[in-house]
Amino acid sequence: MTAAVRLEPFRWWHIDDVLPIEADLFGAEQWSPAMFWNELANGHHYRVATDDDGTVLGYAGLAGAPPDEVWVQNIAVRRDVQRRGVGRALLEELLAEAGRRDARSTLLEVAVDNAAAQRLYAMYGFEPIGVRRGYYQPSNTDALVMQRVAEPTGDGPHHNG
Numbered sequence: 001m002t003a004a005v006r007l008e009p010f011r012w013w014h015i016d017d018v019l020p021i022e023a024d025l026f027g028a029e030q031w032s033p034a035m036f037w038n039e040l041a042n043g044h045h046y047r048v049a050t051d052d053d054g055t056v057l058g059y060a061g062l063a064g065a066p067p068d069e070v071w072v073q074n075i076a077v078r079r080d081v082q083r084r085g086v087g088r089a090l091l092e093e094l095l096a097e098a099g100r101r102d103a104r105s106t107l108l109e110v111a112v113d114n115a116a117a118q119r120l121y122a123m124y125g126f127e128p129i130g131v132r133r134g135y136y137q138p139s140n141t142d143a144l145v146m147q148r149v150a151e152p153t154g155d156g157p158h159h160n161g
Contacts, residue, residue: 004052005051006051007047009046010047010059010061028138031074039063044061044073047059060093061074068102070107072091072094072107075087091121092124107147107148109146111142111143121146125148129147130144
Protein backbone atom coordinates (compact mmCIF):
# COMPACT_ATOMS: atom_id res chain seq x y z
CA MET A 1 0.00 0.00 0.00
CA THR A 2 1.31 3.43 -0.92
CA ALA A 3 1.76 5.75 2.02
CA ALA A 4 0.04 9.12 1.94
CA VAL A 5 2.88 11.40 0.93
CA ARG A 6 2.98 15.17 0.97
CA LEU A 7 5.80 17.09 -0.67
CA GLU A 8 6.82 20.43 0.72
CA PRO A 9 9.82 22.74 0.43
CA PHE A 10 12.88 21.54 2.36
CA ARG A 11 13.62 24.23 4.95
CA TRP A 12 16.45 24.64 7.43
CA TRP A 13 14.38 23.11 10.23
CA HIS A 14 14.16 19.83 8.28
CA ILE A 15 17.93 19.30 8.45
CA ASP A 16 17.78 17.62 11.87
CA ASP A 17 15.07 15.26 10.53
CA VAL A 18 17.04 14.20 7.45
CA LEU A 19 20.40 13.61 9.15
CA PRO A 20 19.39 10.21 10.62
CA ILE A 21 18.19 9.13 7.16
CA GLU A 22 21.53 10.22 5.68
CA ALA A 23 23.45 8.35 8.38
CA ASP A 24 21.44 5.16 7.90
CA LEU A 25 21.57 5.11 4.11
CA PHE A 26 25.00 6.55 3.39
CA GLY A 27 27.13 5.91 6.49
CA ALA A 28 30.58 7.46 6.20
CA GLU A 29 29.55 9.15 2.94
CA GLN A 30 26.62 11.00 4.47
CA TRP A 31 26.16 14.69 3.93
CA SER A 32 26.93 17.00 6.82
CA PRO A 33 24.53 19.64 8.14
CA ALA A 34 26.76 22.27 6.48
CA MET A 35 26.31 20.60 3.10
CA PHE A 36 22.51 20.83 3.41
CA TRP A 37 22.75 24.43 4.63
CA ASN A 38 24.87 25.24 1.57
CA GLU A 39 22.36 23.66 -0.82
CA LEU A 40 19.50 25.63 0.74
CA ALA A 41 21.52 28.88 0.87
CA ASN A 42 22.28 28.52 -2.84
CA GLY A 43 18.56 28.32 -3.62
CA HIS A 44 18.58 24.80 -5.03
CA HIS A 45 15.21 23.06 -5.42
CA TYR A 46 14.80 20.72 -2.44
CA ARG A 47 11.70 18.93 -1.23
CA VAL A 48 10.88 16.74 1.75
CA ALA A 49 8.27 14.01 1.67
CA THR A 50 6.19 13.81 4.84
CA ASP A 51 3.34 11.66 6.09
CA ASP A 52 0.06 13.00 7.46
CA ASP A 53 1.71 13.61 10.84
CA GLY A 54 4.50 15.71 9.30
CA THR A 55 7.14 13.01 9.83
CA VAL A 56 9.90 13.24 7.22
CA LEU A 57 9.94 10.12 5.03
CA GLY A 58 12.53 11.27 2.51
CA TYR A 59 14.00 14.19 0.63
CA ALA A 60 15.41 15.13 -2.73
CA GLY A 61 17.22 18.00 -4.37
CA LEU A 62 17.89 19.45 -7.80
CA ALA A 63 20.51 21.99 -8.83
CA GLY A 64 20.58 23.91 -12.07
CA ALA A 65 23.53 24.20 -14.41
CA PRO A 66 22.57 26.97 -16.83
CA PRO A 67 21.53 27.29 -19.52
CA ASP A 68 19.48 24.10 -19.79
CA GLU A 69 20.91 21.36 -17.58
CA VAL A 70 19.95 20.19 -14.08
CA TRP A 71 21.51 17.68 -11.69
CA VAL A 72 19.66 15.53 -9.19
CA GLN A 73 21.69 16.15 -6.04
CA ASN A 74 20.14 13.43 -3.95
CA ILE A 75 17.07 11.32 -3.39
CA ALA A 76 16.82 9.48 -0.09
CA VAL A 77 13.93 7.59 1.48
CA ARG A 78 13.79 6.19 5.00
CA ARG A 79 14.43 2.44 4.86
CA ASP A 80 11.17 1.50 6.59
CA VAL A 81 9.05 3.26 3.94
CA GLN A 82 11.01 2.31 0.82
CA ARG A 83 9.09 0.69 -2.05
CA ARG A 84 5.93 2.61 -1.15
CA GLY A 85 6.12 5.32 -3.81
CA VAL A 86 7.98 7.95 -1.78
CA GLY A 87 11.09 7.95 -3.98
CA ARG A 88 8.95 7.93 -7.10
CA ALA A 89 6.96 10.95 -5.85
CA LEU A 90 10.18 12.83 -5.09
CA LEU A 91 11.71 11.98 -8.48
CA GLU A 92 8.54 13.05 -10.29
CA GLU A 93 8.64 16.38 -8.45
CA LEU A 94 12.29 16.94 -9.46
CA LEU A 95 11.48 16.08 -13.08
CA ALA A 96 8.51 18.47 -13.00
CA GLU A 97 10.85 21.21 -11.75
CA ALA A 98 13.31 20.35 -14.53
CA GLY A 99 10.42 20.83 -16.96
CA ARG A 100 9.47 24.17 -15.40
CA ARG A 101 13.09 25.26 -15.93
CA ASP A 102 12.97 24.06 -19.55
CA ALA A 103 15.95 21.81 -18.84
CA ARG A 104 16.93 19.75 -21.85
CA SER A 105 19.11 17.41 -19.81
CA THR A 106 18.69 15.98 -16.31
CA LEU A 107 21.71 14.15 -14.90
CA LEU A 108 22.51 12.23 -11.75
CA GLU A 109 25.11 10.00 -10.18
CA VAL A 110 24.14 6.73 -8.52
CA ALA A 111 26.34 4.11 -6.87
CA VAL A 112 27.15 1.31 -9.32
CA ASP A 113 25.95 -1.21 -6.75
CA ASN A 114 22.55 0.46 -6.20
CA ALA A 115 20.54 -1.57 -8.70
CA ALA A 116 17.15 -0.63 -7.21
CA ALA A 117 17.77 3.10 -7.72
CA GLN A 118 19.12 2.49 -11.22
CA ARG A 119 15.94 0.59 -12.14
CA LEU A 120 13.78 3.46 -10.84
CA TYR A 121 15.74 6.01 -12.85
CA ALA A 122 15.58 3.85 -15.98
CA MET A 123 11.76 3.72 -15.63
CA TYR A 124 11.82 7.52 -16.00
CA GLY A 125 14.01 7.54 -19.09
CA PHE A 126 17.47 7.88 -17.54
CA GLU A 127 20.23 6.10 -19.45
CA PRO A 128 23.82 5.40 -18.37
CA ILE A 129 26.34 7.68 -20.05
CA GLY A 130 29.51 7.13 -18.03
CA VAL A 131 31.21 6.10 -14.82
CA ARG A 132 33.04 8.25 -12.27
CA ARG A 133 35.69 6.00 -10.76
CA GLY A 134 36.01 6.21 -6.97
CA TYR A 135 33.39 8.97 -6.80
CA TYR A 136 31.96 8.03 -3.41
CA GLN A 137 34.45 8.48 -0.59
CA PRO A 138 35.69 7.01 1.66
CA SER A 139 34.39 3.72 0.18
CA ASN A 140 35.93 4.47 -3.23
CA THR A 141 32.69 3.24 -4.87
CA ASP A 142 32.19 4.13 -8.52
CA ALA A 143 29.24 6.25 -9.59
CA LEU A 144 27.19 5.55 -12.67
CA VAL A 145 26.31 8.80 -14.43
CA MET A 146 22.80 8.70 -15.89
CA GLN A 147 21.09 11.23 -18.14
CA ARG A 148 17.53 11.93 -19.21
CA VAL A 149 17.11 14.10 -22.27
CA ALA A 150 13.83 15.98 -22.56
CA GLU A 151 11.83 15.73 -25.74
CA PRO A 152 11.87 19.04 -27.61
CA THR A 153 8.52 20.79 -27.23
CA GLY A 154 8.98 23.19 -30.12
CA ASP A 155 7.72 26.13 -28.09
CA GLY A 156 10.60 26.87 -25.74
CA PRO A 157 13.63 29.12 -26.09
CA HIS A 158 15.88 26.17 -26.97
CA HIS A 159 13.99 25.09 -30.09
CA ASN A 160 16.15 25.23 -33.18
CA GLY A 161 13.53 24.15 -35.68
